[in-house]
Amino acid sequence: MTAELVFQQALNGLSFGALLFILASGLSLVFGMMDVVNLAHGAFYMLGAYVALSVVQSTGSFWLAMLAAPLALGVLGFVLEPLLLRRLRARHLDQVLLTIGVSLVIVDVIGQVWGREVRSLSAPAGLDGSVTLIGGVYPVYRLFVIAFGVALAAAMAVVYRRTRIGMLIRAGVQDAEMLGALGVDTNRLFASTFATGAALAGLAGVIAAPVFGVQPGMDTDPGLLYSLVVVVVGGLGTLSGAVAGSLLVGPADTFGKVLFQDVALAVIFAIVALVLLLKPTGLLGRIRIAR
Amino acid sequence: MRAALVAAAAAAVVTFPYWSRPWASPFATTLLRDALILAIFALSLDLLVGRAGMPSLGHAAFFGAGAYAAGIAGQRFATDQLPVTLGAAALVGAALALLIGVLVVRSEGIFFLMLTLALAQIVFAIAFQWTAVTGGSNGLSGVGRPMLAAVDFSAPDLMYVLVAVTFVLAVLVLWGLARSPYGRALTGVRENERRMRALGYDTARLRLSAFVIAGTIAGIAGALSAYSTRFVSAQDAGLGNSVRAFVTVLVGGAGTLGGPIVGSALVSLIERVVPSLLPTDLRIADAILGIVFIGFVLFARQGMVGLGHAALVRVSRR
Amino acid sequence: MGGFGKNELAAKRGYTYRLTRRQFLVATSAAALAACGPAAVTPGASPSASPGKELKIGQLLPFTGVYAELGNSMRRATELYLKLNDQKLANRPVKLVYGDDENKTPTGIQITQKFIDQDQVDVMMGVVPTPLAYGIRNAVHAAKLIFIDTNAGGNALTRDTTDCKPACKSPYIFRASFSSYQISYPIGDYVSAKGTKEFYLAYANYGFGTESAADFTTGLKKNGGNVTGNVAPPLANPDFAPFVTQIKNQPTKNVYSFFSGADAIGFIKSWNSLGLPAAGYRMYGAGFLTEQDVLKEVKDLANGAITSLFWAVELDNAENKKFVADFQKAYLLLPDVFAVQQYDGMRALDEALKKLGGDTSDKDKLVKALEDVSFKSPRGDFTFDKSTHNPIQDIYIREVKTQNGQTVNTITDKIAKVTDPGK
Secondary structure, three states: OOHHHHHHHHHHHHHHHHHHHHHHHHHHHHHHHHOOOOOOHHHHHHHHHHHHHHHHHHHOOHHHHHHHHHHHHHHHHHHHHHHOHHHHOOOHHHHHHHHHHHHHHHHHHHHHHHOOEOEOOOOOOOOOOEEEEOOEEEEHHHHHHHHHHHHHHHHHHHHHHHOHHHHHHHHHHHOHHHHHHOOOOHHHHHHHHHHHHHHHHHHHHHHHHHHHOEOOOOHHHHHHHHHHHHHHHHOOOOHHHHHHHHHHHHHHHHHHHHHOOOOHHHHHHHHHHHHHHHOOOOOOOOOOOOO | OHHHHHHHHHHHHHOHHHHHOOOOOHHHHHHHHHHHHHHHHHHHHHHHHHHOOOOOOOOHHHHHHHHHHHHHHHHHOOOOEHHHHHHHHHHHHHHHHHHHHHHHOOOOHHHHHHHHHHHHHHHHHHHHHOHHHHOHHHOEEOOOOOEEOOEEOOOHHHHHHHHHHHHHHHHHHHHHHHHOHHHHHHHHHHHOHHHHHHOOOOHHHHHHHHHHHHHHHHHHHHHHHHHHHOEEOHHHHOHHHHHHHHHHHHHHOOOOOHHHHHHHHHHHHHHHHHHHHOOOOOOOHHHHHHHHHHHHHHHOOOHHHHHHHHHHHHHHHO | OOOOOOOHHHHOOOHHHHHHHHHHHHHHHHHHHHHHHHHHHOOOOOOOOOOOOOEEEEEEEOOOEOOHHHHHHHHHHHHHHHHHOOOEEOOEEEEEEEEEOOOOHHHHHHHHHHHHHHHOOOEEEEOOOHHHHHHHHHHHHHOOOEEEEOOOOOHHHHOOOHHHOOOOOOOOEEEOOOOHHHHHHHHHHHHHHOOOOEEEEEEOOOHHHHHHHHHHHHHHHHOOOEEEEEEOOOOOOOOOHHHHHHHHOOOOOEEEEEOOHHHHHHHHHHHHHOOOOOOOOEEEEEHHHHOHHHHHHHHHHHOOOEEEEOOOOOOOOHHHHHHHHHHHHHHOOOOOHHHHHHHHHHHHHHHHHHHOOOOOOOHHHHHHHHHOOEEEEOOEEEEEOOOOOOEEEEEEEEEEEEEOOEEEEEEEEEEEEEOOOOO
């Protein structure tokens, strides 16, 4: 294990972590606000990647896809919330079950419309080269992913702490009912929150595509499973939780896969169990998971 | 009178391959066999979801563990005598359920759901990567033929009978449990745990015991599945399998004995029969299942049994 | 917390179990009726065995996931063969029944059972992944269903093994593709005999990958070569960067790999984006690493890779030239080895049927007829080894080059008539 190797694997781990942040932040947001674990989050991530595939195929522009996919997913989320979830307001467990059904439908439709082969998306021109860093050559795109993740986290932090909408979100995470009592249109707020969560998942799908490919099964692995791991470990409902979780899980998974080839996957979930048992709120969360 | 009817139905189910042979293909037996295995699995999950109010999305961990146990026990102990292999499956299912149960039993609702999901994923991951023991991503092939003394149950019809008899036994056991004071205590825990505790019940222990019983039965279902396909794959312990069982329970009707049974019939129909009716390029069985599931969660939360009951009540009111 | 099975029936004493008994009856009759659905739909027909009657062939192929492109290619080859032969094999019109195993063994086993019980196919073909081939071996053997494996190269499928674990040969199983020994051992022997003795291994961590790595190592050791280490990502691995980084940070520059389909594409792209060629690393592999399905995606990124296979699109014989031309004309694509395997499988069946006048009623006669086939295939002379039912074929050493605007495998050497040892 040379220093160069560690550095390169650390970069791999950080780029994975950045992706996880973009993905998991949406899940965390929706849970924090609406008390719903959106089990269709992985399907949204997958749909974002496939939409990007089509956009790039027809327009050739990756950047356009980066706009179109989150937009499309946002619209989908904005429609699904009142259509399905709102009917079960206050029945949180049943809402979670609903999202299972949504996931089944979306994944099958994707397979039917786009086919079931393994596809891939190339990094956009300009970002598809490699640069020489300590330890050798490293793909530019992965550095872009790290930078993008940091920028997004910073932007979200600003919105969260300095804007009105951020204040509404923070208040909603604390106590959504009270917000309603104070005259805020919770219907609109919830729909927007769900839409944002979906959009973030879609964005993650686009950004992840050049690295992880676009293929059947991506809704569960890495989609849903890894976002669940991140939010449970980092803490549900908080931005800092999503950041902490991704920074931990990304590198842990990368080093784990290489060092403990055979048990890497088990190790990740063992970390989940450990955190849940020792610190049930997750590292930086506010909601207790177990008594 | 009712007992006679039930006995007759049970006999009909167990002897299905024989009286249906003139007009049904052997494939019908295979389909029903798989539906019954799903029913046993779903019935065990319903003990948690419906009766004890513990929504587990990780139940396949025990199904998979039982499947591997039966296959591995057969190979390691060089025997495929059912008491040994089914016993191993039940034991492993129970032990794993105890291990996981201790960790999850103190949480509720959505958190319980997520915890069970995560812990089941560990089991899946171990199954998927421990190539030396489970065959890893290749799966465990060469699962032996189930034997009882000198009788080889691997013939399709006999395999079906084995599954059907186990199904009937499982129904009887769970029916007995439901009627017993234990079953009523579980229902009490689901409806108002605080009151149960105030009444002096050790609710944590009640839930844990339900978890272990459910895990044991799921393990046996897994063993039957292993013998049916002569193969065990890590997916048997995976999220998809857990979701499938959950959907089955809910769509059929949680908290009733008939619910998981009717649910398995419907889910098997959607998964196996519907695709053969559609053009081969149109593969939307999962989407159909998803839509049906959404429909039930929104409009018929008590499942098909609930719908049936409501219809019966309306009929009897006339 | 929302109502979880809040069955208000439970509140009324004794009401629950009365209803559930009734439901039990309803449920079991419903289940029985449900199972009768397919029974009613499919008449219990006896398989047609006489000439002129339809020949049903079950094709178990992947159309989902990492091997979907292979499945598509094999479907194209099947349909091309039938198109060129008037939709017939010998004098029997052919009906194809496709099943998508989704690269999942249990799904493939289920479809095999359906082929046997419901569709009652006369012959079965296909199967890409080795674990699936192993998984269905017993079912196919027990049903005496002739199965022509047109890809899965797991050694055990055509060998005598102890206790038939993980599988063993069967008189009813033929292989029109290769055994992993045939494409891994000869190249190990060849490169080490030529002086390149030290290798690092990278392979997909599943049946075929591990077999290929092991056979290659045996070939190396025969001439005093050795393996310095390995990295084994899981099958259908989405991100190769961590693994390729490991390769880059060890000193052995010659790397033998086994990956196929989408994995091969991911591996080669990572190999390039992390700068391995410039750092002096050389890629070797089993032929699938650089087959046409991969080359059409990675193009010149694989240039210089040395692989072994029993075929290359550039192979210069009349049959291959015709096959490549026909395939290109029909699909505007160059064929890959999977298409060749499937095409040869159809041809073998065709030749055997011609000898029998199209009569498939006697399984043992059909087995014997298949054993005796001998024809010129795009890969050269094609015959089955009579004791193993595995093909006896020449293995070519190939190198990836871009010529005339196409990236292809060019042939640099040949190892003649390689047979699988059978044990």
